Amino acid sequence: MAVNVSELKEKFAGLFGGGGSIKAYFAPGRVNLIGEHTDYNGGHVFPCALTIGTYGVIRPRQDRKLRLFSVNFEQMGIVESSLDDLVPSEEAGWTNYPKGIFWTFEKRGYHFDNGADLLFYGDIPAGSGLSSSASLEVLTGLMLRDTFGFDISMPDLALIGQYSENNYNGMNCGIMDQFASAMGKKDCAVFLDTNTLKYEYAPVRLSDARIVITNSNVKHSLVSSAYNDRRRESETALKALQSVVDIKTLGDLTEEQFEQYKDAIQDPVCRKRAKHAVYENRRTIHAVEALKANDIVTFGKLINASHVSLRDDYETSCKETDLLAELAWEVPGVLGSRITGGGFGGCTVSIVKNESIDLFIRTLDSAYTEKTGIKAEFYVVDIGDGARALD
Numbered sequence: 001m002a003v004n005v006s007e008l009k010e011k012f013a014g015l016f017g018g019g020g021s022i023k024a025y026f027a028p029g030r031v032n033l034i035g036e037h038t039d040y041n042g043g044h045v046f047p048c049a050l051t052i053g054t055y056g057v058i059r060p061r062q063d064r065k066l067r068l069f070s071v072n073f074e075q076m077g078i079v080e081s082s083l084d085d086l087v088p089s090e091e092a093g094w095t096n097y098p099k100g101i102f103w104t105f106e107k108r109g110y111h112f113d114n115g116a117d118l119l120f121y122g123d124i125p126a127g128s129g130l131s132s133s134a135s136l137e138v139l140t141g142l143m144l145r146d147t148f149g150f151d152i153s154m155p156d157l158a159l160i161g162q163y164s165e166n167n168y169n170g171m172n173c174g175i176m177d178q179f180a181s182a183m184g185k186k187d188c189a190v191f192l193d194t195n196t197l198k199y200e201y202a203p204v205r206l207s208d209a210r211i212v213i214t215n216s217n218v219k220h221s222l223v224s225s226a227y228n229d230r231r232r233e234s235e236t237a238l239k240a241l242q243s244v245v246d247i248k249t250l251g252d253l254t255e256e257q258f259e260q261y262k263d264a265i266q267d268p269v270c271r272k273r274a275k276h277a278v279y280e281n282r283r284t285i286h287a288v289e290a291l292k293a294n295d296i297v298t299f300g301k302l303i304n305a306s307h308v309s310l311r312d313d314y315e316t317s318c319k320e321t322d323l324l325a326e327l328a329w330e331v332p333g334v335l336g337s338r339i340t341g342g343g344f345g346g347c348t349v350s351i352v353k354n355e356s357i358d359l360f361i362r363t364l365d366s367a368y369t370e371k372t373g374i375k376a377e378f379y380v381v382d383i384g385d386g387a388r389a390l391d
């Protein structure tokens with residue numbers, strides 16, 4: 001493990017004092033292989049947990065105070081708050097995430113008499129779109145559940161994280177990121193039906209290939225407002241379709257049904273958004289079938305098609321991530337490459353043959369910097385387990 005847990009505990013004792021029951025936990029970030037912007041459209045997703053994520057150390061207190069410290073935001077020092085001050089604010093910065101989890105627990109009837117001291121450290125690159133906030137939410141939920149003895153399942157912790165992100169932090173995300181962080185499994189991706197929350201683990205057997213994440217190192221502003229716009233456009237399209245066909249979500253439609261009913265959607269932009277949601281859901285189902293049949297070539301082609309659809313129909317890519325995907329498609333030994341996550345910057349995910357990884361990195365590295373003036377970063381990743389106690 002890259003991070004030394006006893007060092008984090010020592011740091012905790014140095015800041016908050018030693019003694020008592022000091023416990024450490026971890027929740028991973030995620031990369032989504034395929035099934036993008038389908039999770040709030042009743043479709044399927046196929047993410048996997050990473051081995052990078054967020055670490056947390058906790059000890060309950062005897063009073064109602066919350067004391068929060070992040071190694072990543074050391075300059076903010078110890079942020080003091082209380083169970084009686086669970087209101088989001090700009091000054092609260094990163095602490096809005098753990099505080100939102102306390103708030104959501106309370107809202108769901110899990111009451112706290114005592115606060116806690118909490119220390120966090122995350123090794124997910126900032127702004128990469130690899131779900132640092134979801135990992136912080138799931139981690140906090142797990143720590144609170146264990147420390148205060150609540151009986152809550154891991155999928156429910158994911159839902160608590162999503163609720164908090166939606167209602168305390170104002171980002172109207174779906175369930176994918178929190179679910180992957182809570183429920184991930186080593187060497188598997190989680191094939192999740194977001195309509196029913198039924199899931200299945202699918203082993204990611206890529207024979208002689210690996211998953212490579214490329215960080216564009218750009219994050220265009222207004223991500224959460226653009227994201228929330230996409231949600232609204234999808235909902236408008238759904239309403240229009242519901243006037244001609246009996247469906248609950250866009251995920252209920254096949255491609256053929258969409259083509260049959262699409263003219264009910266007047267607005268061409270909303271029509272494109274719905275097309276993406278329907279086709280991407282079907283691609284995800286086919287991609288999982290292909291992976292199970294060891295047909296990695298088809299799996300890769302579906303990944304490429306996902307990028308094209310996100311670029312042209314859902315319009316959540318940007319010129320930097322388009323460039324990374326297009327460069328990747330030209331490298332021999334690349335089976336598939338696409339933007340991953342919420343979009344408007346962040347990362348691409350590529351399936352690259354072992355023997356081509358060096359060439360892939362060299363080619364993209366120099367061409368990307370030459371065209372954009374920005375340095376990309378590359379991570380050849382392993383798939384890890386979901387959130388857990390560390391001792």
Ligand code: GLA
Pocket residue numbers: 032035036037038039040173174175176177341342343
């Ligand atoms: C973000 C959200 C997820 C999901 C993806 C797009 O990561 O948090 O819920 O909608 O974007 O697939």
